[in-house]
Amino acid sequence: MDAVTPQARIGVLASGRGSNLAALLQRRASIAANFVCVVSNKDAPALDIGRQAGLHAQWVPAVKGEPREEHESRICEVLDAHGVDFVVLAGYMRILSESFIARYDGRLVNIHPSLLPAFPGLHPHEDALARGVKLAGATVHFVTPGPVDGGPIIAQSAVPVYASDTAETLAARVLSAEHELYASALSRIFSGDLRLQGELVVESSSAPAD
Numbered sequence: 118m119d120a121v122t123p124q125a126r127i128g129v130l131a132s133g134r135g136s137n138l139a140a141l142l143q144r145r146a147s148i149a150a151n152f153v154c155v156v157s158n159k160d161a162p163a164l165d166i167g168r169q170a171g172l173h174a175q176w177v178p179a180v181k182g183e184p185r186e187e188h189e190s191r192i193c194e195v196l197d198a199h200g201v202d203f204v205v206l207a208g209y210m211r212i213l214s215e216s217f218i219a220r221y222d223g224r225l226v227n228i229h230p231s232l233l234p235a236f237p238g239l240h241p242h243e244d245a246l247a248r249g250v251k252l253a254g255a256t257v258h259f260v261t262p263g264p265v266d267g268g269p270i271i272a273q274s275a276v277p278v279y280a281s282d283t284a285e286t287l288a289a290r291v292l293s294a295e296h297e298l299y300a301s302a303l304s305r306i307f308s309g310d311l312r313l314q315g316e317l318v319v320e321s322s323s324a325p326a327d
């Protein structure tokens with residue numbers, strides 16, 4: 118019998134419609150890891166998407182006024198109960214504490230709808246149009262302490278910006294790119310093709326820096 122390779126167990130955090138989660142689940146055969154649960158701070162459509170795909174799906178609401186870490190510790194209880202060792206953010210709309218980020222050091226990724234480091238934050242499409250860029254896109258990155266959307270870049274995908282674009286039309290074009298990009302980035306991580314080297318993500322075949 119072949120040796121069984123233990124696979125990473127992925128927990129997804131999502132706050133909204135869950136189109137990236139759906140795209141990942143559709144492509145999960147290409148990712149050498151197991152998607153085991155989805156957790157949301159909202160009673161969000163992403164939970165139904167996860168549930169319908171056979172994942173444990175749980176709403177973990179934040180309590181008004183409680184420290185961020187208390188909410189996160191309830192999330193971690195769910196992740197731990199499902200043996201999660203890698204966390205994928207898919208439209209998770211709460212800033213994570215440094216202690217959560219440290220807990221999943223090198224095992225926490227996010228997708229952002231801009232070509233980082235340009236246009237981090239909440240309004241990347243409006244910001245891109247305001248600057249007149251001719252290319253927009255999406256970035257998958259590791260989440261590290263420090264500025265939001267500032268971690269090592271894993272993969273990017275560019276789309277054109279047209280003169281007729283509104284934030285909505287641009288967002289829709291970027292979102293289609295996100296759906297392909299996230300699965301391909303995770304596929305490369307779990308195939309061992311990419312690794313984190315200091316501040317950079319490099320191909321595993323590349324020589325270590327001097």
Ligand code: GRF
Nearest residue numbers: 133134135136137208228230
């Ligand atoms: C996506 O644009 C993602 O890049 C951003 O939040 C949005 C989530 O959309 N972080 P969805 O919930 O995956 O449809």
